[in-house]
Amino acid sequence: MTTTLTDEQQLLLDSVKEFVWSEVAPHVAQRDRDSQCERSDFAPAFELGLHLLELPEEYGGAGIDYRTGAMLFEDLGKVDAGYAITLVSTFVAFRNVLIAGTPEQARLFADTIADGGLGCFAISEPGAGSDAAAIRTTAVRDGDDYVLNGQKCWITNGGIADIYLISAKTDPSAGAHGISTFLVEADREGLSHGRHEDKMGLRTSNTWTSRSTTSGCPRITSWAPRARASASPYPGSTSHGPSWRRSRWG
Ligand SMILES: Cc1cc2nc3c(=O)[nH]c(=O)nc-3n(C[C@H](O)[C@H](O)[C@H](O)COP(=O)(O)OP(=O)(O)OC[C@H]3O[C@@H](n4cnc5c(N)ncnc54)[C@H](O)[C@@H]3O)c2cc1C
Numbered sequence: 001m002t003t004t005l006t007d008e009q010q011l012l013l014d015s016v017k018e019f020v021w022s023e024v025a026p027h028v029a030q031r032d033r034d035s036q037c038e039r040s041d042f043a044p045a046f047e048l049g050l051h052l053l054e055l056p057e058e059y060g061g062a063g064i065d066y067r068t069g070a071m072l073f074e075d076l077g078k079v080d081a082g083y084a085i086t087l088v089s090t091f092v093a094f095r096n097v098l099i100a101g102t103p104e105q106a107r108l109f110a111d112t113i114a115d116g117g118l119g120c121f122a123i124s125e126p127g128a129g130s131d132a133a134a135i136r137t138t139a140v141r142d143g144d145d146y147v148l149n150g151q152k153c154w155i156t157n158g159g160i161a162d163i164y165l166i167s168a169k170t171d172p173s174a175g176a177h178g179i180s181t182f183l184v185e186a187d188r189e190g191l192s193h194g195r196h197e198d199k200m201g202l203r204t205s206n207t208w209t210s211r212s213t214t215s216g217c218p219r220i221t222s223w224a225p226r227a228r229a230s231a232s233p234y235p236g237s238t239s240h241g242p243s244w245r246r247s248r249w250g
Pocket residue numbers: 089120121122123124128129130131153154155156157199202207233234
């Protein structure tokens with residue numbers, strides 16, 4: 001199939017290709033050996049604005065569509081999949097806020113990463129992977145906000161993100177229906193981190209365990225739509241929230 005690119009898409013693609021080969025490729029072998037994924041590795045990407053590509057213009061981003069994003073991150077991922085997933089995970093987190101949160105919450109997320117920052121989404125737990133509805137982290141109401149308590153694992157960007165989306169149970173007796181997601185800034189007291197996983201692949205992506213006993217967390221939305229609550233395994237799980245469905249089905 002022949003793909004015709006617009007001038008703007010071609011320009012973006014050329015810039016990303018040049019960036020990848022000049023800034024990422026020279027370091028990827030060593031970073032892979034060392035399982036290295038530090039915030040400082042992304043300084044050149046922040047400078048170019050790659051972390052804002054998918055954010056809508058009204059939130060200070062470039063507002064590129066998914067197809068253009070896929071082309072750009074395909075080129076980045078060819079050289080360093082870990083580098084690509086670091087940026088993409090930020091967008092996945094942001095999409096959830098955009099779709100299900102308030103404009104103020106989306107603004108908070110966008111402003112937090114604007115000058116060079118990353119986001120992450122934290123669903124998985126030691127006892128809840130494919131079966132995301134089995135999470136045990138709790139969210140207890142405290143005035144207008146919530147106190148989160150629990151442990152998350154395998155969180156992409158978990159050790160370097162500036163803002164977290166954390167899923168927790170507001171009603172443990174309600175199964176998948178009792179899950180909501182919360183917006184938590186990285187510097188909020190009570191959020192702590194374990195270790196960076198020494199993985200077989202994607203070694204240049206930051207994958208961490210995090211623990212939260214965090215108060216004052218605003219709720220974004222309930223995760224699981226009632227109509228499709230018998231969740232299928234990741235990544236198709238309905239309990240992984242609205243952004244997955246939108247990104248897959250347009
Ligand atoms: C590199 C990496 C990055 C990640 N990043 C994130 C992140 O950013 N945020 C986040 O929340 N999570 C993240 N995860 C976690 C990821 O979502 C989980 O690994 C995934 O949901 C699978 O869970 P699990 O590893 O516990 O495997 P399990 O759920 O234990 O599954 C093990 C195997 O059993 C199979 N299986 C499970 N249930 C069934 C069933 N009912 N029927 C048949 N087969 C079944 C699975 O297909 C799999 O092959 C990440 C994981 C990795 C490896």
